Amino acid sequence: MSETEFRKLDHIRICIEKDVQTHNNWTGFKDVSFIHNALPEISLEKVDTSLKFLGRRLEAPIIIEAITGGTRESTKINIPLAEAAEDLGLAMGVGSQRIAIDNPKRASTFQIVRRKAPNTCIIGNIGASQLADGYDVKEVQKAIDMINADVLAIHLNALQEAIQPEGTPFYNGVLKKIEKITSALSIPVIVKETGAGIASTEAAMLEKIGVKGIDVSGAGGTSWAAVEHYRSKQLSNYVNAKLGEVFWNWGIPTAVSIVEVCKSTKLTVIASGGIRTGIDAAKAISLGANASGLALPLLKPALEGTIKNVLEMLIKELKIAMFLIGAKSLETLHSVPLIITGQTAEWLRARGFPPEEYAKKAIN
Numbered sequence: 001m002s003e004t005e006f007r008k009l010d011h012i013r014i015c016i017e018k019d020v021q022t023h024n025n026w027t028g029f030k031d032v033s034f035i036h037n038a039l040p041e042i043s044l045e046k047v048d049t050s051l052k053f054l055g056r057r058l059e060a061p062i063i064i065e066a067i068t069g070g071t072r073e074s075t076k077i078n079i080p081l082a083e084a085a086e087d088l089g090l091a092m093g094v095g096s097q098r099i100a101i102d103n104p105k106r107a108s109t110f111q112i113v114r115r116k117a118p119n120t121c122i123i124g125n126i127g128a129s130q131l132a133d134g135y136d137v138k139e140v141q142k143a144i145d146m147i148n149a150d151v152l153a154i155h156l157n158a159l160q161e162a163i164q165p166e167g168t169p170f171y172n173g174v175l176k177k178i179e180k181i182t183s184a185l186s187i188p189v190i191v192k193e194t195g196a197g198i199a200s201t202e203a204a205m206l207e208k209i210g211v212k213g214i215d216v217s218g219a220g221g222t223s224w225a226a227v228e229h230y231r232s233k234q235l236s237n238y239v240n241a242k243l244g245e246v247f248w249n250w251g252i253p254t255a256v257s258i259v260e261v262c263k264s265t266k267l268t269v270i271a272s273g274g275i276r277t278g279i280d281a282a283k284a285i286s287l288g289a290n291a292s293g294l295a296l297p298l299l300k301p302a303l304e305g306t307i308k309n310v311l312e313m314l315i316k317e318l319k320i321a322m323f324l325i326g327a328k329s330l331e332t333l334h335s336v337p338l339i340i341t342g343q344t345a346e347w348l349r350a351r352g353f354p355p356e357e358y359a360k361k362a363i364n
């Protein structure tokens with residue numbers, strides 16, 4: 001097994017066994033409230049969660065976030081995730097495809113996703129640090145062809161690269177490379193963070209170079225500083241273990257990052273990072289996102305055979321939240337008023353996004 005494969009296995013094991021979420025769980029969603037509608041004038045069964053997402057139709061605005069691929073363990077996770085995505089009409093991301101680009105023998109652990117989900121919107125995945133390190137259009141096209149991807153995600157993980165003992169925290173020239181990749185490909189490119197969020201300036205720069213969507217992957221859920229803290233400890237690397245502890249809660253909370261990106265671009269926005277219930281998903285969409293994504297909460301259910309139930313429950317929660325605010329479609333959900341209080345309101349005000357505007361939204 002290669003060093004990368006060992007590392008990927010470690011990541012999965014640590015995410016299953018340890019508490020790897022930000023300590024304060026500050027996604028910002030606790031500060032965001034809907035106004036209950038006692039007279040919704042719609043029926044729950046007629047609530048419609050379908051949407052158009054980067055040229056594809058989804059039955060619900062739920063994305064199975066990029067998690068894995070490349071090892072035998074990851075095949076065990078990818079199969080049930082792909083089957084659930086296909087059955088429920090959701091989109092699914094695969095984990096970083098670097099392993100299989102460097103070693104084609106590992107491609108089958110990703111290809112199984114397309115085989116199990118022939119009609120699903122599948123999102124390929126490559127790291128920005130691989131682009132900085134020499135990957136070009138040829139390697140990226142290989143990743144796309146490997147799974148016949150509908151969309152390509154380029155992930156940003158500066159925090160993880162800085163904490164990981166073997167990390168490559170070199171981000172010089174990444175934007176230019178993303179621009180080159182984006183203009184050469186025939187499928188939409190999205191850029192995703194991995195738990196530290198994206199601010200308005202970077203979002204606007206990405207829109208300008210032709211990126212079609214942003215997955216904010218903000219702080220409040222899985223912390224890669226935490227994951228690398230546990231790995232470093234295991235490797236008796238106490239410097240990096242300490243760094244992981246110090247940067248554990250680093251990042252822009254997810255709710256704030258959604259506003260940052262939605263207010264500065266017209267891109268398709270995925271909200272991920274600490275989405276844990278259908279109410280969180282509804283709040284994210286009402287803040288302006290097109291869809292919500294989850295990773296960590298899907299890992300164990302994928303291995304335990306309960307993944308479809310977990311996703312069905314999430315969709316049910318989303319539908320009930322929409323019913324209780326009188327939103328029969330995602331379009332209406334975008335326009336319902338929201339009350340934003342506490343630290344999240346303070347942050348938004350300081351950044352020039354007055355939270356009071358959200359309370360004045362009105363259903364058309």
Ligand SMILES: Cc1cc2nc3c(=O)[nH]c(=O)nc-3n(C[C@H](O)[C@H](O)[C@H](O)COP(=O)(O)O)c2cc1C
Nearest residue numbers: 065066067095096155217221222273274294295296
């Ligand atoms: C075990 C695991 C592996 C992950 N691997 C990748 C990856 O290869 N590429 C990527 O873009 N994101 C990866 N992520 C990040 C997720 O896609 C997501 O952005 C992040 O975990 C926030 O969502 P969550 O709080 O619901 O976990 C991974 C997450 C987990 C939990």
